[in-house]
Each structure stands twice: as structure tokens, then as C-alpha cells.
Amino acid sequence: MEPLDRQRPEDELFEHYKFVASKGQEPLRVDKFLMNFIEYATRNKIQQAAKNGHIWVNDAIVKQNYKVKAGDEVKVRFEHPPHEFLLVPEAISLDIVYEDAQLLVVNKPAGMVVHPGHGNYSGTLINALLHHIKDLPVNSNERPGLVHRIDKDTSGLLVVAKTETAMTHLAKQFFDKSSEREYVALVWGNMESDSGTIEGNIARNPKNRLQMQVFPEGEEGKEAITHYKVLERLGYVTLVGCKLETGRTHQIRAHMKYIGHTLFNDERYGGDKILKGTTFTKYKQFVENAFKVLPRQALHAKTLGFEHPVTGTQMRFDSEIPKDMDDCIEKWREYAKHSH
Numbered sequence: 001m002e003p004l005d006r007q008r009p010e011d012e013l014f015e016h017y018k019f020v021a022s023k024g025q026e027p028l029r030v031d032k033f034l035m036n037f038i039e040y041a042t043r044n045k046i047q048q049a050a051k052n053g054h055i056w057v058n059d060a061i062v063k064q065n066y067k068v069k070a071g072d073e074v075k076v077r078f079e080h081p082p083h084e085f086l087l088v089p090e091a092i093s094l095d096i097v098y099e100d101a102q103l104l105v106v107n108k109p110a111g112m113v114v115h116p117g118h119g120n121y122s123g124t125l126i127n128a129l130l131h132h133i134k135d136l137p138v139n140s141n142e143r144p145g146l147v148h149r150i151d152k153d154t155s156g157l158l159v160v161a162k163t164e165t166a167m168t169h170l171a172k173q174f175f176d177k178s179s180e181r182e183y184v185a186l187v188w189g190n191m192e193s194d195s196g197t198i199e200g201n202i203a204r205n206p207k208n209r210l211q212m213q214v215f216p217e218g219e220e221g222k223e224a225i226t227h228y229k230v231l232e233r234l235g236y237v238t239l240v241g242c243k244l245e246t247g248r249t250h251q252i253r254a255h256m257k258y259i260g261h262t263l264f265n266d267e268r269y270g271g272d273k274i275l276k277g278t279t280f281t282k283y284k285q286f287v288e289n290a291f292k293v294l295p296r297q298a299l300h301a302k303t304l305g306f307e308h309p310v311t312g313t314q315m316r317f318d319s320e321i322p323k324d325m326d327d328c329i330e331k332w333r334e335y336a337k338h339s340h
Contacts, residue, residue: 016075016076016077017034017037017038017075017076017077017078018073018074018075019033019034019037019073019074019075019209020071020072020073020074021033021068021069021070021071021072021073021074022070022206022207023070023071024070024207025068025069025070025071025072025207027067027068027069028067028068029064029065029066029067029068030050030055030057030062030064030065030066030067030068030074031043031046031047031050031064031065033068033074034046034055034074034076036207036208036209036210037208037209037210038076038209038210039210041078045078046064046076047064049076049077049078050062050063050064052079054076054077054078055074055075055076056074056075056076057072057073057074057075058072058073059073059075087116087126087127087130087144088122088127088130089127089130089131090122090123090127090128090130090131091128091131092123092127092128092131093128094106094125094128094129094132095107095108095109096132097157097317097319098315098317101162101163102161102162102163102165102166102308102309102310103159103160103161103162103163103166103170103308103309104133104159104160104162105157105158105159105160105304105317106125106129106157106158106160107155107156107157107319108125108150108154108155108156108157108158108301109155109322110152110153110154110155110296110322110324111152111153111296112124112125112152113125113152114126114146114149114150114152114158115143115146115149125158126143126144126145126146129144129145129160130144133145133162136160136161136162137161137162137163137164137166137167139167139171145160145161145162145167146160146161147159147160147161147167147170147171147174148174148179148181148247150301151250151253151297151299153296153297153299154183154296154297154299154300154301155299155300155301155322155325156183156300156301156302156304156319157301157302157303157304157317157319158301158304159304159306161309165309165310166309166310168309169307169309169310170306170309173306173307174247177245177246178306178307179304179305179306180243180303180304180305180306180316181243181244181247181301181303181304181305182241182242182243182244182301182302182303182304183241183242183243183244183252183299183300183301183302184231184239184240184241184242184299184300184302184321184325185239185240185242185252185256185263185298185299185300186237186238186239186240186263186264186298186325186328186329186332187237187238187240187256187261187262187263187264187298188236188237188261188262188263188264188271188275188276189236189237189238189260189261189275189276190233190235190236190238190276191228191230191233191238191240191261193230194229194230195227195228195229195230196227196228197225197226197227197228198225198226198228198255198256198258198259199216199223199224199225200214200215200216200218200224200255200258201214201215201216201218201219201220201221201222201223201224202214202215202221202222202224202248202249202250202251202254202255203215203220203221203222210268211250211254211268211269212248212249212250212251212253212254213254214254214255214258216258221248222246222248223246224246224248224251224254224255225244225245225246226242226243226244226245226251226252226255227242227243227245228240228241228242228243229241232329232333233336234329234332234333234335234336235332235335235336235339236276236277236332237264237276237332238261239329240256240261241302250268250269252299253266253268253269253297253299254269257269257270257271262275263297263298263299264290264294264297264298264328265290265291265294265295265296265297265298266297266298266299267297268297269297271297272291274287286331286335289331290328290331290332293324293327293328293331294324294325294327294328295324296324298325298328298329300319300321300322300325301319302318302319302321303316303317303318303319304316304317305317
């Protein structure tokens with residue numbers, strides 16, 4: 001038995017969330033409402049919380065079919081493994097592009113979560129890194145080695161700091177926008193301009209917390225700037241290169257949707273529907289096959305550049321477009337050839 005004063009308070013074994021339904025909230029079952037607000041919360045997990053009496057609306061326990069209305073205060077509590085279980089080293093192979101005493105650059109596959117968190121307590125990049133490097137410095141959010149991150153279903157390059165010096169120095173470069181990040185994306189529609197810049201503050205969508213939304217007047221959120229150029233026009237879709245000046249959550253995904261060119265197969269932003277093209281059954285079949293080939297949003301962090309935190313050398317890394325995305329692009333190339 002641990003001495004009493006060192007026991008964890010029971011509350012630390014739980015994750016707590018609290019949301020207030022917005023004014024425009026149509027009546028919606030509380031389980032569906034929570035699915036829109038909590039990343040990685042499975043329906044099963046929400047139903048379990050309801051069974052345990054861990055969902056409250058306006059401080060009264062409710063069942064999962066309770067209809068949330070405008071102004072309701074919804075609280076939920078999930079049980080989860082305590083913190084020390086979260087950062088467990090795991091022997092997962094990593095595609096390490098470069099490594100020295102200060103940092104490493106890794107090519108992350110699509111589907112791998114960057115750091116442990118709600119619903120993903122193992123198999124993350126951090127679990128793999130902790131196995132590879134014994135001692136990682138932690139950033140301000142207590143996330144070992146992380147200077148920036150990319151979404152679970154985005155593939156590509158990520159730099160990881162191995163020392164406090166590297167962490168401080170690299171974080172400052174990302175903050176000062178002096179690092180270089182280029183992505184390749186396949187988006188719906190034929191883009192009008194060959195190149196351009198998208199500016200518009202980004203914040204969470206008040207109706208669906210899992211989406212980010214653009215607030216062009218700057219009334220909410222943080223400044224976000226994306227420069228894009230068309231790499232290849234493929235009829236109903238376009239291959240674009242995106243250069244990030246800022247690094248907001250879902251920046252390219254939200255910005256592209258905002259200008260009417262949602263990422264191909266980006267489920268969270270509606271890109272998993274047939275957004276452009278013909279009404280032929282054959283076309284529908286073709287797009288569905290393309291979705292099968294690339295079962296995620298068509299986004300890859302291709303190039304990464306920064307100044308080495310100790311030597312001051314300018315470093316630049318480039319990566320291949322992964323097979324799933326490449327196969328999908330190839331399908332569209334073939335289709336574009338034959339559809340004229």
C-alpha cells in the first residue's frame with residue numbers, strides 16, 4: 001500500500017469535459033452531441049459513460065437518448081488509464097530520415113497518432129520515440145520531444161527535439177514562422193488560380209468541436225496563412241502544393257474547405273462525399289474505388305526545413321508521396337486522360 005498522502009485522488013483516473021450548447025443548437029441526442037465535441041470518443045465509450053451515470057445535463061444525470069437543447073450545460077466523465085500508463089515506450093518501427101545528438105526527423109505514416117490522448121493510449125509516435133530515445137525533453141504541454149505535430153491521418157515529416165536546447169530553439173522557429181513546411185494535397189474541384197494565398201483566422205467550429213472553422217473577419221481564433229500552387233490539374237480534382245506560414249490545427253484542411261476545395265476523402269470536412277463530377281453510375285464507382293485506395297484525407301507533409309539548433313546550418317528534408325496517395329493520384333490521372 002502506498003502511504004495515504006501519496007495516493008492519487010480518484011478524480012485523476014477520469015477525463016472530464018464540459019460543453020455549453022450554442023444558441024442555434026437544434027435538439028440532438030446527447031450521445032451524438034458528444035461525438036461531435038470529443039475527438040476519438042467512440043459511441044461505445046459514450047454509452048458506457050451513460051450507463052455509469054457519468055453524463056449530466058444542467059447537473060442532472062441523463063440517459064444517452066436525452067435531447068440536448070440550446071443553452072444546456074453538458075458534462076461527461078470518462079474513465080481512463082492514469083497518466084503514468086500513457087507514456088510507455090513501445091517497440092514500434094520508425095522511418096527515421098535523419099538523426100543526431102540534438103534532434104531527429106521522422107516520416108510518420110498515415111494512421112499513426114502523434115501523442116497519446118483520449119482513446120489512443122498506445123501505438124503513438126511518442127510511444128515509439130520513447131523506446132528509441134531514453135530521455136526526451138518535454139514541451140510546455142508535457143508532450144515529450146514535440147515541437148509541432150501532424151494529424152493522425154496525415155502522413156509526412158516531423159522534427160523531434162532530443163534535448164532542451166533543441167526544444168527551445170526549434171519551438172521558437174516554429175513560433176516565429178521561420179521554419180519551412182510544404183504539403184501536397186489532392187483537393188476537390190478545378191482550382192481557378194494557379195497560385196494564391198488563403199488568409200483567415202482559424203478556431204474550433206462552435207457547432208462541431210472536431211472541425212476547425214475559418215473566421216475571415218478575424219473575430220475569433222488565431223491568424224492562419226496558407227500559400228498554395230497548383231501542381232497538376234486532374235479534371236474534377238487538383239493536386240496542390242501548400243506552404244504553411246502558420247501552423248494551426250487542421251489549417252490546410254479548413255482553409256481548403258473555406259475556398260471551396262475540400263481535401264479528397266477528408267471525412268471530417270465532408271470530402272468523403274462526391275463533391276464534383278458527373279452523375280454517371282460509372283463515375284460514382286470510380287470515386288468510391290479511389291476512396292478505397294486512399295482511405296484518409298489526401299494530405300502529406302512532404303518538405304520540412306529549419307535551422308539546426310546548435311550548428312546553425314539550414315537543414316531541408318524531402319519525402320516521397322506515400323503509396324496510398326500516389327495510387328489515388330495515378331487513378332485520377334488515368335481518369336482525366338479518358339474523360340475528355
